[in-house]
Amino acid sequence: MIVLVGFMGAGKSTVGRLFADAVRLPFADSDEMVAARAGRSIPEIFSESGEGLFRLLERDVIGEALERGEGCSPSEVGPSPTPEHGQPSPATPRYT
Secondary structure (H helix, E strand, O other): OOEEEEEOOOOHHHHHHHHHHHHHHOOOOOOHHHHHHHHHHHHHHHHHHHHHHHHHHHHHHHHHHHHHOEEEEEEEEOOOOOOOOEEOOOOOOOOO
16 A cells, blocks of 8 residues: 655645556545545534544544555645554554
């Protein structure tokens, strides 16, 4: 799985779809998965519940996509560590 990380509006979804298509991987958009999970749009999640809930949902859906081995998923600035567990999210990018 490839997780694209970058700021809002940077083109992660556009590039991700093109890349996934080019290398014949499935594409999973984390924002779409978060909105489906919450039953609300991303702007509604932010305005009604704040960024904290969005990041928790984002972490969960990306972690689940990683476990399923889904192909390519964009993530805004990336999932943040989970301080409540003192551990980084399973989807936290690793640089080697």
